[in-house]
Amino acid sequence: MSTTTSEQMDTRILDGKALSRRIKDEIAVEVAAWVDKGHRKPHLAAVLIGEDGASRTYVDHKVKSCAQVGFESTLVERPADISQEALLDIVHGLNENPQIDGFIVQLPLPAHIDDQAITEAVSAKKDVDGFHPSNMGNLALGLPGFVPATPAGIMTMLERFGIETEGKHAVVVGRSSIVGTPMSLLLSRAGTPGNCTVTLCHSRTQDLAAHCRRADILVAAVGRPGMITADMVKDGAVVVDVGITRVEDSTAKRGFRLKGDVAYAEVAPKCSWITPVPGGVGPMTIVSLLRNTLDAAQRAAAGH
Amino acid sequence: MSTTTSEQMDTRILDGKALSRRIKDEIAVEVAAWVDKGHRKPHLAAVLIGEDGASRTYVDHKVKSCAQVGFESTLVERPADISQEALLDIVHGLNENPQIDGFIVQLPLPAHIDDQAITEAVSAKKDVDGFHPSNMGNLALGLPGFVPATPAGIMTMLERFGIETEGKHAVVVGRSSIVGTPMSLLLSRAGTPGNCTVTLCHSRTQDLAAHCRRADILVAAVGRPGMITADMVKDGAVVVDVGITRVEDSTAKRGFRLKGDVAYAEVAPKCSWITPVPGGVGPMTIVSLLRNTLDAAQRAAAGH
Numbered sequence: 001m002s003t004t005t006s007e008q009m010d011t012r013i014l015d016g017k018a019l020s021r022r023i024k025d026e027i028a029v030e031v032a033a034w035v036d037k038g039h040r041k042p043h044l045a046a047v048l049i050g051e052d053g054a055s056r057t058y059v060d061h062k063v064k065s066c067a068q069v070g071f072e073s074t075l076v077e078r079p080a081d082i083s084q085e086a087l088l089d090i091v092h093g094l095n096e097n098p099q100i101d102g103f104i105v106q107l108p109l110p111a112h113i114d115d116q117a118i119t120e121a122v123s124a125k126k127d128v129d130g131f132h133p134s135n136m137g138n139l140a141l142g143l144p145g146f147v148p149a150t151p152a153g154i155m156t157m158l159e160r161f162g163i164e165t166e167g168k169h170a171v172v173v174g175r176s177s178i179v180g181t182p183m184s185l186l187l188s189r190a191g192t193p194g195n196c197t198v199t200l201c202h203s204r205t206q207d208l209a210a211h212c213r214r215a216d217i218l219v220a221a222v223g224r225p226g227m228i229t230a231d232m233v234k235d236g237a238v239v240v241d242v243g244i245t246r247v248e249d250s251t252a253k254r255g256f257r258l259k260g261d262v263a264y265a266e267v268a269p270k271c272s273w274i275t276p277v278p279g280g281v282g283p284m285t286i287v288s289l290l291r292n293t294l295d296a297a298q299r300a301a302a303g304h
Numbered sequence: 305m306s307t308t309t310s311e312q313m314d315t316r317i318l319d320g321k322a323l324s325r326r327i328k329d330e331i332a333v334e335v336a337a338w339v340d341k342g343h344r345k346p347h348l349a350a351v352l353i354g355e356d357g358a359s360r361t362y363v364d365h366k367v368k369s370c371a372q373v374g375f376e377s378t379l380v381e382r383p384a385d386i387s388q389e390a391l392l393d394i395v396h397g398l399n400e401n402p403q404i405d406g407f408i409v410q411l412p413l414p415a416h417i418d419d420q421a422i423t424e425a426v427s428a429k430k431d432v433d434g435f436h437p438s439n440m441g442n443l444a445l446g447l448p449g450f451v452p453a454t455p456a457g458i459m460t461m462l463e464r465f466g467i468e469t470e471g472k473h474a475v476v477v478g479r480s481s482i483v484g485t486p487m488s489l490l491l492s493r494a495g496t497p498g499n500c501t502v503t504l505c506h507s508r509t510q511d512l513a514a515h516c517r518r519a520d521i522l523v524a525a526v527g528r529p530g531m532i533t534a535d536m537v538k539d540g541a542v543v544v545d546v547g548i549t550r551v552e553d554s555t556a557k558r559g560f561r562l563k564g565d566v567a568y569a570e571v572a573p574k575c576s577w578i579t580p581v582p583g584g585v586g587p588m589t590i591v592s593l594l595r596n597t598l599d600a601a602q603r604a605a606a607g608h
Binding site: 116132133134135136137138139140141142143145166167168169175177181182184185188189190195196197198199200201202204205206211 | 420436437438439440441442443444445446447449470471472473479481485486488489492493494499500501502503504505506508509510515
């Protein structure tokens, strides 16, 4: 759960890869018990439109993870020139299919398709990505619902590593609908983890460095490699790096490397805890999607 | 639009009472034009359960304001011992009544009724209080929908008084579902007013005074009379006081006075702008409810 090296004396690693493995094992045990009780396996469907390389990688990971925990999964692939109407038909079919517990439509979609229309067409009860307005509203209001996988994964990580959040000052950089904004809501609301004083920063923030330096917990979710430098981080801060940007690198096997928003080498020595990239937030995201899908299956079985 | 006295040299008053009158006049003109085009008058219904004095005062104000702008209004009154089922029947009836554009169920409800079940039963299309999860989600996601009246009124006030918000640091004290949390979302999202760096503080915040002192725009929405004192306010700050607490006062005509969260006499001289209590945020709230109702009527007529 923690590693130390000579240069990062007291920094502990928020090892999302190891934690996600442990949680997948727990989910697998829960799924087996669920199936033993006579229920069918939880079933996640993923809709992949077009040939975007990163999207395919993400979806492949999700499908593979389903197998690891004993879920069924279905991959629905369509070419990039699919009409919006045809995609809506797919969404409606999945909404009505009682064999499917939850599904995701991998974003981004081709430019001729209205992302928002698709997101809102997904039944809130099967919206395991938590992108539907009613799920976002439930989150803002502290009501039960599906929480987007990335912020949910970060909350699980804070909880499992025993990070104290109560009364701490959290600074979230980035106000996206799928990470920064829901993250700020989750950290501020009553609960454990939660009860943070939260500052939400973004592209219009003046003197970002000064805001970041006040953070006991700093969450960077912008997508600008290395933007959080050592001078922006308070000694002893907990740093969570959501950025996963593909940066070209001809020496890398795939031709690119994944880079976080945090300049890890210089920031890590100042932190009490930090997530690596890759192997930090990323694996937790998939685990949260699996958790949401199992919850959807259990709620459906309970008639909710 | 601004007043100065000898003791508050440069402080300008965010006069919600005067502004609300002006906006009501604008709405009345718009309603008259709407009716001239052959539409029926916008129609707001209010449901009042039991005999709470403050609730009755609020509802009476709302009904009276409807008449001022040329709306129809209907007041549905029921005793405090109404069953939840009977109240749900009323809500469903209003949802289905094509003559009603929007309605509110005045909170708080008697203890035996589940507020949340009632709130979620209101059709999101008629939810002019903006309390339904899907409206809160739309707000969080920056999508069209009904914004709760108090934060909407504050945004209108900032806009109409020309308060610069872009890049400013706003501190919101109080994380309630109907004021503090939506206020923090509105101030942080892209738009004018908007684009603030926002810190959301609450009962678990450590060193609240230090957070407040950093605010260019300070919004107090707690309900603790006089809790914001002069030492908590930066020179030149814009201070918005949402608190309206009834404090017993035998010398007052009604036996109480309304007190804000801000210790006005000592804070006002430090501010660039400040809302009085009463006559600040309160009147803006009703205006926002009227605006939402007119929007509901126009959307319904447009088939949304």
